[in-house]
Amino acid sequence: MLAGLGAVTLIVASVQNYLFGVAGGKLIQRIRSLTFRKVVHQEISWFDDPENSSGAVGARLSTNAAAVRSLVGDALALVIQNISTVVAGLAISFTANWSLALVILAVLPLVGLQGYLQMKFMEGFSADAKVMYEEASQVASDAVGSIRTVASFCAEKKVMDMYRQKCEDTLNHGVRQGIISGAGFGFSFIAFYCTNAFCFYIGAVLVQNGRATFEQVFKVFFALTISAVGISSTSSMGPDSRHQQGQGCSCFYI
Structure with a gap:
């Protein structure tokens, strides 16, 4: 059975990635064309608005459309895959033993709470990182566009220092994002293992009282915990997806 599932997964995963990749490529081409x-x-x-300079507009065409592409590609494929996992897990668990499944x-929801908290913490940092990225692109664009003036005043070092400072600010935001994301990931594992311990305890009580069998306990446990892993992986990409949705919408607000 494991070998058969592996073969089916190999085929389905390849077809899934290919189809979502084609759809995402066509979408990003259309969005960039309409935005331009x-x-x-x-x-x-x-x-004349500094936010609409050539460097900022070029950064939007590059990053915002790519953000929408990521939503339609791997992210959307993962969401559909996890929804199917949850539906199958619920069906198997309630068929095996509905009382243990309800418990x-x-x-x-502890796993879902972790994803929500992580999304709320990351939401504020993503907007600041986007602004700093556009500022760094603007410095580089202005320097290249006015390279004769920069060379005439021997301002290469000053321009490089300005660009390096903008990039360092973005790097610091990335480090903070990594710390917050790592803390949320660690909390998800705590919730996951605590949930496992509680489920085995309830299952042992039901087996002792004759309300469930050993086979039913493990069937419900594995069906629902696999579903929980699917929900957790979806919630871990929630902050990026939400930020990318805002980026994608800004393409059309132009």
Whole structure:
């Protein structure tokens, strides 16, 4: 059975990645085309705003469209895969022993709570990182566009220091994101193992009282814990997805 599941997974995973990759590539091409069309039809005063400089607009065309692509590609494929896992897990568990399944479902929201808290913490840092990335791109664009002036005043070192400072600020934000994400990931494992311990305890009590069999306990346990892993992996990408949704929408707000 394991060998058969492995062969089926190999085929299904390859087809899934290919189809979502094609869909994402076509979407990113369409979004960039529509966004660039909107940019070239803006009034002259619109380009006087520092937020709409050539470097900032170029960064938006590059990063925002790619963010939408990631939503349609691996992220959306993972969401659909986890939804299927949850549905199958619930069906198997309730068919095996509905009383034990209800008890385990009562503690599974701990995993979802971890993903929600991680998303709320990461939400504020993502917006700041996007602004700093655009500022670094603007410094590089201005320096290259006015390279004769920079060379005439021997300001290469000053320009490099400015660009390096912008990149360091972005790096510091990335480190903070990693710490917060790691803390949320660690909490998810705590919740996961505590849930496992509680489920085995309840299962042992039911077996002792004759309300469940050994086979039913393990069937319900593995069905629901695999579903919990699917929910946890979906919630771990929640912050990025939410930020990417905001980035993608900004393409059309132009």
